[in-house]
Amino acid sequence: MKKPTYEELEKKLELLKRHEKNLGVFQANDICHRISVPVMIARRDGSIIDFNTALVDLTGVSDSEINNLSNLRSFFDLLQLENGEPRNAFDTFFMLNGDKHKERTRDCVIMSKGRERRYVKLAIYTVAATSDSEELLLLQFIDNTDLMNTINRAKEYEEHYKSLFNRSFDLIYIHDFEGRFIDANPAALQFFGYTWNEITSLTFASILGRDQIPSAFKVLEEIRANGYQSGLSEYEMTTKKGTVIYVETNGTLIYRDNKPFAILGIGRDVTERKRTENLERSFVEKLKFLATSAMDFVQLSPDDDMYMAIGQKLRKIAGNTIISINAFDYKTDTLEVKTVLGIEKYTETIMKMLGNHPVGMTFTLTEKQKEPIRTGKLTKIDGGVFALLFGSVSKTICSILETMLNIGDIYGIGFVNKGSIYGVTTLLTFKNSPPLDGELVETFINQASVALQRWLAIKAVHESEEKYHSLTESINDVIYSLNSEGIVEYIGPQITQYGYRPNDVLGHNFIDLVAPEDYEKIITYLNKTMTTGYLIPIEFRVIDKNGDINWVENNGSVQHDIDGKTLWINGVLRDITERVKAEQALMLSEVELRKQKEALEQKNIALGEIIEQIEFEKNRIREDVVSNIEKTILPILDKIKMSENPTDYVDFLKQALNNVTSRFGRTITQQTFNLTPREIEICTMVENGLTNKEISHLLGISCRTVENHRKKIRKKLDITNKSTNLSSFLKYIQT
Secondary structure (H helix, E strand, O other): OOOOOHHHHHHHHHHHHHOHHHHOOOOHHHHHHHOOOOEEEEOOOOOEEEEOHHHHHHHOOOHHHHHOOOOHHHHHHHOOOOOOHHHHHHHHHHOOOOOOOOEEEEEEEEEOOOOOEEEEEEEEEEEEOOOOOOEEEEEEEEEOHHHHHHHHHHHHHHHHHHHHHHHOOOEEEEEOOOOEEEEEOHHHHHHHOOOHHHHOOOEHHHHEOHHHHHHHHHHHHHHHHHOEOOOOEEEEEEOOOOOEEEEEEEEEEEEEOOEEEEEEEEEEEOHHHHOOHHHHHHHHHHHHHHHHHHHHHHHOOOOOOHHHHHHHHHHHHHOOOEEEEEEEEOOOOEEEEEEEEOOHHHHHHHHHHHOOOOOOOEEEOOHHHHHHHHOOOOEEOOOHHHHHOOOOOOHHHHHHHHHHHOEEEEEEEEEEEOOEEEEEEEEEEEOOOOOOOHHHHHHHHHHHHHHHHHHHHHHHHHHHHHHHHHHHHOOOOEEEEEEOOOEEEEEOHHHHHHOOOHHHHOOOEHHHHEOHHHHHHHHHHHHHHHHHOOOOOEEEEEEOOOOOEEEEEEEEEEEEOOOOOEEEEEEEEEEOHHHHHHHHHHHHHHHHHHHHHHHHHHHHHHHHHHHHHHHHHHHHHHHHHHHHHHHHHHHHHHHHHHOOOHHHHHHHHHHHHHOOOOOHHHHHOOOOOOOOHHHHHHHHHHHOOOOHHHHHHHHOOOHHHHHHHHHHHHHHOOOOOOOOOHHHHHHHHOO
16 A cells, blocks of 8 residues: 655644544544554653554564553664664654644654664654543654655766766766757866856857857757767857857767757867867867767666776777776675787687686785775886786796787776776787877776766666566565455456456455355454454465465555545455465374484484494404504514524414404403413413424423413313313403
């Protein structure tokens, strides 16, 4: 529903005041809920009495939050910006005194709870209370955000135009098709000696010689017919002081609302042309180039390539050079190459050497590197291509590129406007090439900087608008309006998603769309809405043309007449069928998910036990390996070192290494057995299958001594059965 303007609101209040005698006491609370704009009722001590839902929607502060506030000051504190503007508005109106119904207004800015800046017109009225003669304050918040955003954007565009228009050193003026001047830039005003008010009251005849007026109007008609002036015109003009000067001009047609509106003229003083014909001819060419470039840039759309356009224009005045146009991202301090001209014959070779095409390469700038760019002056870059690429490519490759391309001096200049960097242009000249016209290049780049800034701003707005249109066009919600009888007066084209055409629904009762199961609920809902004037969200079922059930969510607002009677219900139906189906499916699957969760938990417990057992076995094996190395392997290695025939121990060592992961070493050295080092050594040899003779040979002792050791070992190991083999027993105890 369209929001009422402030003037419409004043008319409504005036009608209420006229009917005050018939209404009895002016009902403050009724006013609060009759008015569709955000309002609040408060006492003069600041305590809040009532408010409507429109205020909740505007501020984002919920009903309960407002009800919990102690007074108006607390409410305004929630909406306060850093500059305290809403608080200033509160301080202005809180202490109001005056006649009944006398109002005060003020434009201010508030910050909603959702951190959204809103422009509002705050008005306060003094009204009578319900029960006694106490006078209350009626605060109205009229949302002007869309209007102010539009105004601010228009101001931005106007500033961009003024920057280009006012900062130019050329004489720029606009005149209509009758020769009457409409506008002129400061340079033109100063040149002719007139003020703006004076020059806008002049015509061609005021400054041109009588014999030149026909020629001027002939050119005017040419521009009007063709859209531009085919050549330059030279006129003898008279300044306000009577000084005769010669001005060479060029003009182009400008449009308003796609219709020819006026002529934009650009002029230059050519008084000294008689003496400096050649120099002046160059000046004219430069002027024409800059003027044409300025207009070409202005006419570029957000979809055009501004960087390519600048590069192509620059090449016309820079001659045979290599030109790179780079964009600058101030957020990341990054340069990105957008366009490179002049390397067409060497593109493939350069790509092979650099590993990629120069377009798209990025470089991060330091504050020191940005200093010469901010000057907006043409600066020679020392260090050749290596410095140009900020050291990102090796010096060897850079040297090869310089030789291959016959590179001479390299220059750079920034696209700068009011201290802000928008990009950088680099020009690589060839050896023995004519010098650059530095002044013209700087002038063009300065002019292009303004155009680039404007283009970037328009492009940003264009992209934002495209996103907005894309969003609104993709909405599938059905918008509708009902009269007080529940008859559909308007239905959006989105109703086709349910198989109906808008004409199938218009003029019919809204209840015809509702599923029979929800008839009673919706009839009660609509009656309550008509009675109370409030529309709350509700979910119900509708039937499409095929008879299928679809779930929708309804939301909207109610429009009242001046007496508070409901006139319209404006609503939006959002299809939530898939959501409802998903919720139902989710409910059905909860039990199954719970079972799966329990089963998974059991598996996790079993998996934990397995992992714990594996960890135990890993530790046991590690301990067995350490013990076997210490008790079996190291003693053998010591024997090998001291033996004159170390090969005698090789087989024994192999067998011991094969058993390095066994539990033998850790088991045989337990304190309960109380074996001596020699006994442990003999146990190791017996366990590995060595005979008494082999053991005696390796240890250098007699077989009888070996036998005595074996008897002691059997006794300590508590082997009482003589038939038990010692070797078998030793293998057994490690399992």
